[in-house]
Structure formats: structure tokens, C-alpha cells
Amino acid sequence: MKDIYIPSLGGDVRLHKKKQDGSLLRERENYKKIYAKEFSDIYNESTLVEGFICMCQNQRIYIDKNWQFVYFIDYVYALDKIRGYRFGNLTPSYEILLSHGLSELKYSNPDTPFCSDYNKIIDGMECIVERIIKEIRCGNTKKSEDKIRWFENLKIRPAEHFAEALQRILFVNQIMWQTDHYLTGLGSLDQLLYPYYEQDLRTGHTDEKTAKEQLKEFLQILHQYYWYKSSMLMGDTGQIIILGGSDKEENYRYTVLTEQFLDLVQELQLPDPKLLLRVNDRIPEKLLKKALLCMGTGVGSPIFSNDNVIIPALKKFGIKEEDACSYAVSACWEPLIAGKSVSLNNMTTLNYMRPLENLFRRERLARLGTFDEFIECYIIYLKRNLNAVKRILTNARFQYDPILSVFIEGCREKQKDVSWGGAEYFHAGITSVALGNVIDALLNIKEYVYERKKYSLTEVRKMILTNYAGREKDQKALKSKKRYFGTDKEEVIQLTQKIMNATTRFTKDYRNEYGGKLKFGLSAPTYIDAAVDMYASFDGRKYGDPFAVHISNETADSYTEILNFASALDYGDNRFNGNVIDFMVAPDFIQNNVDKFVTLIKTAIKKGIFQLQMNVVSSETLICAKKNPDAFPNLIVRVWGFSAFFIDLPDEYKDILISRALKNEGKEG
Amino acid sequence: MIVRKWLENQCNGKYWKDYLKTYGYSEIAIYGAGELGRYLVMELQSSEIKVIVYVDRNANELNEVLHIPVITLDEFISIFGNKVDALIVTATSADREVLREIACRVPDLPVMSLRDMIFEM
Numbered sequence: 001m002k003d004i005y006i007p008s009l010g011g012d013v014r015l016h017k018k019k020q021d022g023s024l025l026r027e028r029e030n031y032k033k034i035y036a037k038e039f040s041d042i043y044n045e046s047t048l049v050e051g052f053i054c055m056c057q058n059q060r061i062y063i064d065k066n067w068q069f070v071y072f073i074d075y076v077y078a079l080d081k082i083r084g085y086r087f088g089n090l091t092p093s094y095e096i097l098l099s100h101g102l103s104e105l106k107y108s109n110p111d112t113p114f115c116s117d118y119n120k121i122i123d124g125m126e127c128i129v130e131r132i133i134k135e136i137r138c139g140n141t142k143k144s145e146d147k148i149r150w151f152e153n154l155k156i157r158p159a160e161h162f163a164e165a166l167q168r169i170l171f172v173n174q175i176m177w178q179t180d181h182y183l184t185g186l187g188s189l190d191q192l193l194y195p196y197y198e199q200d201l202r203t204g205h206t207d208e209k210t211a212k213e214q215l216k217e218f219l220q221i222l223h224q225y226y227w228y229k230s231s232m233l234m235g236d237t238g239q240i241i242i243l244g245g246s247d248k249e250e251n252y253r254y255t256v257l258t259e260q261f262l263d264l265v266q267e268l269q270l271p272d273p274k275l276l277l278r279v280n281d282r283i284p285e286k287l288l289k290k291a292l293l294c295m296g297t298g299v300g301s302p303i304f305s306n307d308n309v310i311i312p313a314l315k316k317f318g319i320k321e322e323d324a325c326s327y328a329v330s331a332c333w334e335p336l337i338a339g340k341s342v343s344l345n346n347m348t349t350l351n352y353m354r355p356l357e358n359l360f361r362r363e364r365l366a367r368l369g370t371f372d373e374f375i376e377c378y379i380i381y382l383k384r385n386l387n388a389v390k391r392i393l394t395n396a397r398f399q400y401d402p403i404l405s406v407f408i409e410g411c412r413e414k415q416k417d418v419s420w421g422g423a424e425y426f427h428a429g430i431t432s433v434a435l436g437n438v439i440d441a442l443l444n445i446k447e448y449v450y451e452r453k454k455y456s457l458t459e460v461r462k463m464i465l466t467n468y469a470g471r472e473k474d475q476k477a478l479k480s481k482k483r484y485f486g487t488d489k490e491e492v493i494q495l496t497q498k499i500m501n502a503t504t505r506f507t508k509d510y511r512n513e514y515g516g517k518l519k520f521g522l523s524a525p526t527y528i529d530a531a532v533d534m535y536a537s538f539d540g541r542k543y544g545d546p547f548a549v550h551i552s553n554e555t556a557d558s559y560t561e562i563l564n565f566a567s568a569l570d571y572g573d574n575r576f577n578g579n580v581i582d583f584m585v586a587p588d589f590i591q592n593n594v595d596k597f598v599t600l601i602k603t604a605i606k607k608g609i610f611q612l613q614m615n616v617v618s619s620e621t622l623i624c625a626k627k628n629p630d631a632f633p634n635l636i637v638r639v640w641g642f643s644a645f646f647i648d649l650p651d652e653y654k655d656i657l658i659s660r661a662l663k664n665e666g667k668e669g
Numbered sequence: 670m671i672v673r674k675w676l677e678n679q680c681n682g683k684y685w686k687d688y689l690k691t692y693g694y695s696e697i698a699i700y701g702a703g704e705l706g707r708y709l710v711m712e713l714q715s716s717e718i719k720v721i722v723y724v725d726r727n728a729n730e731l732n733e734v735l736h737i738p739v740i741t742l743d744e745f746i747s748i749f750g751n752k753v754d755a756l757i758v759t760a761t762s763a764d765r766e767v768l769r770e771i772a773c774r775v776p777d778l779p780v781m782s783l784r785d786m787i788f789e790m
Contacts, residue, residue, distance in 0.1 A: 364777070387789045387790065391788055458777055459776075461776055
């Protein structure tokens, strides 16, 4: 255990850079098993509320003398026993605690078990606040008086100033992480914080420079527990800050804080927290350029999210207009109404390759005389597969969670826990993977089986089920072909849309027990994991090889081609659960062509792309970094929907990035 | 897990006979004459779907189960080939191996895995 980070002592940046084999997450779990046992034994025998109170009374209070804000997580007293389907991948309502003191939130007459539990949770938080104040008084920390005032206020009244608001956000965030709410988002902080900022500047309570320093420290503090917060991969923390966005009149709204967040993330060059910039066709070019230059530094932020497409889709789905206009996203891309929604946007993955694999395994292929019949048959298998997906959603039983209920609007008013439908929105979201591979495979079948008659379907079946045994030449030829998916040929767009529409047809009637609907999108983090046990496919992919990443195509002739493809798709009905284009871009490409890139992105926004993220890195850098990691400790890349240090990634993820960069540069077929 | 899902299906009125009918099958073979293979035959007994034969690596010891003959995979391929509508694999550990063997030797015979299908009903 000698390399393990000591709990509650802040920053782990130095430590995680020592590790390069992806073993940190495993070590964290082992660590928790050993050191958290004592608390686990108590917690296992108690209710969640009793466990929370015990945590509040016993977790170690750590005030870092170097910071002006207070933020700590004590792993030993983490509430991490699963008692049902966990709520996570969400953004709590920071606004609730900005606009209230803790005591103001309590029920005056807690006459139901939920109200009683709710008040006990607030009591627990008050206990932590008291202990923090005591600790500040005992120690000689930076700006003690300010801190004491902030925490005294937190007990009884709304936040008054900018720095105090930052501290409250940190407090809520800390409670979320301490109580196992994984992938906790940060919401639209440029909008939320602006009234405090503007008032403080106007009244002379602070100045621009001080406020920016505070914001910088805020970001650094949130990065501190990077290791602890990472979920499936290092960097997968879900700490996403939303910037900018459309109002009801479709005007573009942003504040000086929007620009400051972009400046600071560019300056700090840390992968976490990450930024999402909501864009529309009225976004000022100046802001878009700033965002592109930030992205061009390779920090992985911001991702662009197109309000012109997303807000109408949310409204059509049944989200109220004012909520749709203030959407945030779950950890990566999936639109979510921050503080009002407990829609779990990544409950499972729809693997589009499975129906195709099943078709080849189960079908009498001779009866599929035309390509249209083949497609119709694929859609029948897709329906069967979606039955399995819906079943997973239906069987989920959610954890009673009065802690989260305090920070989700609607629960207090309805006196209902989030797990009983207390939140405004409780939809179910799935991600999807492999549609690109399926489109390529289907169009190869059309070309080679039905048009050129080079192979029979039975031969194709044999090739994929035997992993191209004895047919290596055929496999290589398919693999080196230019991909269909992501090109702007009408046939490709129509087939992609047909399968998306079929998915809608088979999912639109789904309702969970609180009336929530099902939504899906074309992005998923599972392009490696979901492919592990899958047979070869007729796009030249071999058994177990990863699927293509999101909406991507490194063999496309130009960026315009994939932008046109993605813009032509209809993301309406329930097809809006994250649809991100993923570019590989050479580092000097943006710097040297920034104005052209601004025009390109603006055009794509107008045409109707959904979302866009970029990896700004060259194959040469990636290859060198893999060979000699110590020379590239701070190299950041974009994986799934988050940014991470390249050094922290498992080799299979590094290899995918290298291969994509090589293809993008035309160095690999 | 499989037995639990099976029970869940039955509670929801979802039966194998109806599911297999959606594929248009009437005569099938079952790979695996163990517990799951036997349950499947019992559930299909009152239906129009006829189980012709069991295929099992221990065929020589079993000979017959629920009055249905048990043969090896080699025997099945040489005797039946693609003359049944489908081979349903109930022995989940053998799923991949059987599929590969069939794909090479009887490429036109549909092979289904009980493990996958039970979630789709």
C-alpha cells in the first residue's frame, strides 16, 4: 500500500502521474476495502440516513491552508454501498443552496417518513458545517474570517457574494462525491455565478482580477480529486461545466465568465473539469474563435453542443421550454436538465452490431433475395434486441436517495424522494454503439453480395463466424476500403436514418414506472468493451476488435464531408441522447486556419450538426508518448466524452487514438 | 440468471413456442441435454414445435432424454445437416465453439443461443 494516497490531504496529481498502467482505479478499490471497512461495518447495518449522519459526525475535516476555499473528500467515510440502481451522471441543483440557507430548507412539520429523513439529511449537513467552522477557528488558514462567515451564512441564509457562491457550489459538490453520486456535473456556471459576480464588481466588493483568481482556484480544487472521482477510466469524472446558450428568443447569451472559464482552462491545461460550450447560429465569432483556440491547445475542451438542434428536440420530447433552454449534459454529451432531472442517460448500451450478428447466426439466408429484404430482416432483429434493452431498463430498481433529493428541484415541493418520482424529469437514456460499423457492413453486403455478386451471404456468414479464417485477403481489402459511414452520400444518410427511425419506432412507446420515456443517441463510451465478445463484421473488423468511435470517419475526404453527413441526420423524436462528431485534428491545423475553422464550424451549426469534439494531436506525438511516457506527462487527449492524460489510459485506448491519427494524416490505410 | 429470466418470462406470459414461431420454426434440435435443454423440451411439449434430437458431447452416456435421442455433434452434422430449422444451444459455455463448427461444416444452418434469446422475448 506504500504508493496509496493518504485520504483527506488534497491533491493527488503528483501521485497519479507516477502510475501509467491503468492500475490506479483497482488500487483505489482495494484501498477502500481495507481502510473503509470500519465504517462499512457500521453502514451495512444501518439505513442510508443513519449512515449519512454517521458520516457527517465522523468524516475527517481537512482544511487546506493553501486554498481560500474549503473542499475535501474522506474516502474512509464514503457512502458507497449500493442499495439499488445508483443515481449518478447527474447535475444537482446548486441553485437550491445558493438561494437558501440549510435551515431554510427544512420542513417545519416533518410528518411523513420522507420529510423526516429529509430534515435529518439537512441536520447532517449542518453538523459538517459546524465541524468545518470549528476546524477553521482552530487552525490558522488563509482568509479564516471570510470562510467562517461563508459557512455561518450557509446555515441560515442565501449566498451573497461571488466567492461565497463558489464555496457553496464546492460544498454541494463535495457532499455529492462523498455520498457516491458518481459523475457529478457542474451545470451552467457562467449563468449561475454571473449575478453574484456582477453585483460584487458593481458594489466594489471585489475586482475582476481577484474574482478571476478565485475562479482559477475553484477549477484547481475541483481537479484535485481527479483520481478518486474517475469512474471507468482515469479522467472519467463527469465534471462538466456548461457555458453559453440560447434563450427562448433564440438569441445567444453568454457572460464575461464564459470567456474567463475558457481562458482559465486554456491556461491551466488540466483535463478536468471540462467545458461544454453551447452554440447556435448567432454565436459571436469572437467567442467561437476563443473556444477554438482553447481547443487548439489540445486541452480537449470545450465540446460544442448545438442549441439550434437540441432545444427543439428537447421541447418536442416534452421538456418545458424554459428547461429546454437551460439544458446541461450528463458526464459526456447526453442532454439533461440540471437540477431538475434524474434521468439516467446511460443506463445501458444498444449495440447495433448484435442484431446483424444474430441475423447471420439465426437466419435462413437463402430467403433474403434482395438487399431490401436483408435490411427489413435486420430491422426485425433490431426490434428483438431492443426488447432486451427495454427489459434492462424496466428491471432497474432505484436507490432511495434523500441526499440527492435535497438537491433536485421538485422533491421538496412534492415531498417525494427522487426514487419515487420526485424530480421534474425521470426519463431513461441509452447510448448506442457500432452503427458506423453496421452501416459499412450493410453497404458492403449490398455491393459485394447483391450488386457485384462476388460473395454469397453464406460465404459472408462463414467469413464473419470464423473470423475470416483462410480469407485474410478479403478481410484486408474490406478493412482498407474507404468507409461509407460519415460520408455525405445520399444512400449512406438514408440508411443511417432508416435504422435510427426504426430504433425510435421500437422505443417510443416505452414508459418507466414514473411515465418517463426512452431516448437514445449515436455516441457511447463502450466502443471497446461492447466489441470484446463480438464476431468479426463485414466491414473488415476482426473478432473482438473495437468498433468505430461515435460519429467519426478518418477516411473521409474532408471535414466538410462528415459535417454534412451529421447535419443531414434527423435527431428529433427520441434520438437526441448525445450525437457527437469526433474529429482528429493536427495541432497546427487550427492555429494556422483558425478563421477558416470558425467559418466551417458556423456553417456546420447552421446546417444542423448535433455536437462536436476534437482531438488536437498528431500521430507522431502520440506514438512518442506511448513509447516514452515520462517525456509526455501532461499530454491531454479526448476519450469517450471527456479529457484525460494520455499517460493514464490503457493501451487499447492509446492504440485507437494512434490509429485514428495515422488515418487522419493519410499514413495508414 | 437464465433460470430467473425464464421464470420472469413465464410470469409475463412469454413462452418459447411463441417466440420460436416468430422465426417460422417447426422442427428444431437442441444442443445440450442438461437441465436447460430438458426444461426447454418440457415447455415445448404441448406446442407445435417439435424437438427432433438432442446434441450433447456426452451423447454416448445419455442415449435418450425425455424420449428424445441424444447424439454427438459429428453425428448430428452427418445425419441431419441443415434438415432441421435451427439448432438451439442451451449449453452456454459451448455457444461459440458450436457456432464456429456449424459455420464451417453446415454453413446454412441457423444456430441460436438460448442465453441471448431469453432476454429478447
